[in-house]
Amino acid sequence: MIKSKEKGLLIVVSGPSGCGKSTLNQSLLKMRKNIVMSISDTTRKPRNGEKNKVDYNFISKEEFLKNIDNKKYLEYASYADNYYGTPIKRVDDNLNKGIDVILEIDIEGARKVNELRKDAIFIFIMPPSMKVLKERLVARKTETKEQIVERFKTAYKEINEVSKYNYVIVNDDINESLNKMNAILTCEKCRVDRIEDVDLGNKEELIHEILTN
Ligand code: 5GP
Numbered sequence: 001m002i003k004s005k006e007k008g009l010l011i012v013v014s015g016p017s018g019c020g021k022s023t024l025n026q027s028l029l030k031m032r033k034n035i036v037m038s039i040s041d042t043t044r045k046p047r048n049g050e051k052n053k054v055d056y057n058f059i060s061k062e063e064f065l066k067n068i069d070n071k072k073y074l075e076y077a078s079y080a081d082n083y084y085g086t087p088i089k090r091v092d093d094n095l096n097k098g099i100d101v102i103l104e105i106d107i108e109g110a111r112k113v114n115e116l117r118k119d120a121i122f123i124f125i126m127p128p129s130m131k132v133l134k135e136r137l138v139a140r141k142t143e144t145k146e147q148i149v150e151r152f153k154t155a156y157k158e159i160n161e162v163s164k165y166n167y168v169i170v171n172d173d174i175n176e177s178l179n180k181m182n183a184i185l186t187c188e189k190c191r192v193d194r195i196e197d198v199d200l201g202n203k204e205e206l207i208h209e210i211l212t213n
Helices: 021-031 061-069 088-096 107-116 130-139 145-159 174-189 203-212
Strands: 002-004 010-014 035-037 073-079 082-087 100-104 121-126 167-170 195-198
Touching: 010 021, 010 107, 021 035, 021 100, 021 174, 061 073, 061 082, 073 088, 073 107, 082 088, 082 107, 088 100, 100 107, 121 174, 130 145, 167 174
Parallel strands: 010 100, 010 121, 035 100, 121 167
Antiparallel strands: 002 195, 073 082
């Protein structure tokens, strides 16, 4: 009866380093159908356990700069002295197939996507407190103390941008946060501006059936 847009949803998820957004996104992929993560290009070195072409496409700075020239990115940004960018092709190929795409990107990238894609959804993941964020960053042991301080300082700037997002989730309890994220996507799918066509069938025929049965 109602035909909704077949294009997938473009979902931007940001939040300070250590807020738990990667864990949340990975869990969301297991919970919902027809949804993928965009795999970013980065010039950052892989962390222990990170896989090339799964977590990121790890590339050189030269290659990244060449890709910028060749307009390969929907958006890109520099974060903690490294480049990160979203390859546009995989995003659009999936959206056109009706598959939802999550971009896990920083606030600068989110700002760019907001200018370019008016129908994107913006979700900000907030730590329960700065103390908890600090503890999570220290506990994961993936950065040096100096790098942690850098990321921690950036977190304050990022949190100031929260009002530019459509939704905020305070990530205290992972299951609760996951349910909220799932609910947001389900609601977004029901928005009336996604309706493309309404087919109510033949009114006269239906009325005739009422009268003759
Ligand atoms: P990390 O080094 O912790 O993996 O990522 C650092 C920051 O870069 C995070 O906020 C992450 O969301 C962001 N990021 C990852 N990929 C991209 C991307 O393609 N574009 C932008 N703008 N930010 C990204």
